[in-house]
Amino acid sequence: MVKVGLTGGIGAGKSEVSRRLAVLGAVIVDADLIAREVVAPGTPGLAAVVAEFGEDVLAADGSLDRPRLGAVVFADPDRLAALNAIVHPLVRDRSAALEAAAGPDAVVVNDVPLLAENKLAPLYDLVVVVDAADETRLRRLVDLRGMTEEDARARMAAQASRADRLAVADLVIDNDGPLDGLEAQVREVWRKLRDYAPRRG
Template structure:
């Protein structure tokens, strides 16, 4: 089994790259999806988040109100650290379960937004960084995700710098252009991973 870390700043296009890799045959372990799974209603993870941040982070349906929690943690690095201390161990445990279930010859791609921030590069055989300019990322967050520019800039600032991400990269996929250009680069990386 080859264990690949995939990361990129918010708005860089990491999801598009992970979908392409999965279409080529990679087993995808998506940390964002797992982070939602481990704080779903009824889970110990959600109970721990509510204990730490109060009932104001719950919506009327009893599910986590992500925008309310985001407003707290993205404005205060200490609060973000408290949230990560709850969620990250749960995500790591679930990732390990999914990896253990993969075939022995699989290429397992771990989609990890905070790979560089959390010093996780040594856990992987190779690291792929999806890179896009700050302006392209900002435009995607505002135009495609409907974020206010100030919120988008705050989320970007809360992550590793572009230089920090590139420093851990074995492969860099530049995503400032078209989907066809992206596909071409991802296919080339896949061919190297499976050679």
């Protein structure tokens, strides 16, 4: 098994790369998706979030109101740290279970937004960083996701710098341009990930 950490700043296109790697045969362990699962209604995770942040972070149907919680935590590093202390251990345990279920020849790609921030690079055989310029990312967040520029900048500022992410990269996918340039790069990275397995024995 090859354990890969895939990361990139918000708006860099990490999810698109993850989707394309899945099509090629990677086993994807998506931390964002798992982070939603562990705070679904009825879970201990959601109960812990409500105990920390109050009933105001719940939507009318009892689910987590993610935009409301996001507005609180992305403006306050201490509140973000409190949320991470609840969610990250739950995500880590679920990710480990999914990884254990993959076959011995699998390329397991862990889609981890905060890999650099949480100094998780040593957990993986290889780290792949999806990179794009800050202005490109900002434009995508505003144009494609409908964020205000202020909200987009706050979310970008809450993450590691571009330089910090690149410092932990073994492989870099440049996603600064249009999506058509992405496919060849993803296929080349996939080839390298597959080639890595035999050398490890």
